[in-house]
Amino acid sequence: MIEEILANLYKIEIPLPESPLKALNSYVIKNSERNLIIDTGWNQEECMNAMQTGLKELGVDLRKTDFFITHLHADHLGLVSNLITDTSKIYFNQPDADRLKAGFLWDDFVSFARLNGYPEKEVQAVGRSHPGLKFRSKENPVFHTLKEGDPISIGDYAFRCVATPGHSWGHLCLYEPGKKIFVAGDHILNDITPNIQLWSDEWNPLKEYLASLEKVYELDIELVLPGHRTIFRNYRERIRELRHHHEMRFDEIISILGKRSQNAFRVASQMSWDIVYDSWDVFPVSQKWFAIGEAIAHLKYLEEKGIIRREMRGKKRVFSLNSNHAI
Numbered sequence: 001m002i003e004e005i006l007a008n009l010y011k012i013e014i015p016l017p018e019s020p021l022k023a024l025n026s027y028v029i030k031n032s033e034r035n036l037i038i039d040t041g042w043n044q045e046e047c048m049n050a051m052q053t054g055l056k057e058l059g060v061d062l063r064k065t066d067f068f069i070t071h072l073h074a075d076h077l078g079l080v081s082n083l084i085t086d087t088s089k090i091y092f093n094q095p096d097a098d099r100l101k102a103g104f105l106w107d108d109f110v111s112f113a114r115l116n117g118y119p120e121k122e123v124q125a126v127g128r129s130h131p132g133l134k135f136r137s138k139e140n141p142v143f144h145t146l147k148e149g150d151p152i153s154i155g156d157y158a159f160r161c162v163a164t165p166g167h168s169w170g171h172l173c174l175y176e177p178g179k180k181i182f183v184a185g186d187h188i189l190n191d192i193t194p195n196i197q198l199w200s201d202e203w204n205p206l207k208e209y210l211a212s213l214e215k216v217y218e219l220d221i222e223l224v225l226p227g228h229r230t231i232f233r234n235y236r237e238r239i240r241e242l243r244h245h246h247e248m249r250f251d252e253i254i255s256i257l258g259k260r261s262q263n264a265f266r267v268a269s270q271m272s273w274d275i276v277y278d279s280w281d282v283f284p285v286s287q288k289w290f291a292i293g294e295a296i297a298h299l300k301y302l303e304e305k306g307i308i309r310r311e312m313r314g315k316k317r318v319f320s321l322n323s324n325h326a327i
């Protein structure tokens with residue numbers, strides 16, 4: 001499904017079967033010298049078919065095409081290795097490139113999940129069903145890395161990179177100040193809340209995410225082109241909503257920990273999630289995994305703020321309210 005957004009700028013909808021995200025928005029900017037494709041979809045047949053059909057309809061020659069990938073998640077990066085030709089450049093960010101280079105250390109995720117109370121049998125099931133594992137890029141391609149402020153020009157479009165860490169280590173957006181267009185990746189979405197997860201102790205993604213939201217709030221934008229769902233204009237209102245969403249999450253976690261000290265898995269099971277399942281127990285394992293990662297990101301933020309603390313109880317990590325914040 002192709003939509004013309006602006007002159008020479010198109011959206012191809014790439015389906016993500018069985019994912020609550022439904023589809024990825026891949027943007028194509030056509031130009032007589034070089035075309036640019038922004039984000040690609042999973043490394044999987046339905047994604048490849050949709051991309052090939054779309055590119056054929058648009059008359060895009062992959063031999064004259066470069067790629068910009070907003071971040072390392074498989075729904076954005078996964079398919080790129082199947083599309084590149086000898087002359088293609090893949091623009092990407094250094095922090096996410098470093099992560100990929102270090103390898104996908106599934107064992108580290110698993111031990112962190114166990115530490116946070118994830119049941120053993122479910123950990124094994126996640127390894128089999130996680131879309132990020134199943135549909136990742138078949139190889140680590142060579143990246144041309146960009147950073148905050150770096151320019152990319154294609155035809156009439158003169159973009160500059162805006163670093164928006166949070167959803168991933170080095171998430172990069174593109175801003176076109178003359179046309180007031182913002183290519184948002186998964187930094188701001190209109191219909192769903194970007195998932196901010198944490199699976200290690202080494203950073204505080206939510207702190208970075210909230211700072212990135214403030215940075216984008218200050219830009220002058222007329223049209224946001226997000227990685228999923230609908231294109232939108234009211235970005236400041238949406239940023240206020242996202243900020244509010246995380247404040248509500250903090251309050252929810254404080255009230256859950258007000259009842260008793262508990263591990264992240266237990267905390268996540270009592271939080272409200274906006275996907276439609278009757279109970280926490282019947283959440284698909286991969287959705288549970290995302291939910292726990294998100295709970296851990298919020299717990300980390302509250303811990304760094306001094307509102308909660310963590311300690312080991314046996315082999316598990318539990319969180320408690322600090323006494324000055326007890327309800």
Ligand SMILES: [Zn+2]
Nearest residue numbers: 073075186227
């Ligand atoms: Zn995405």
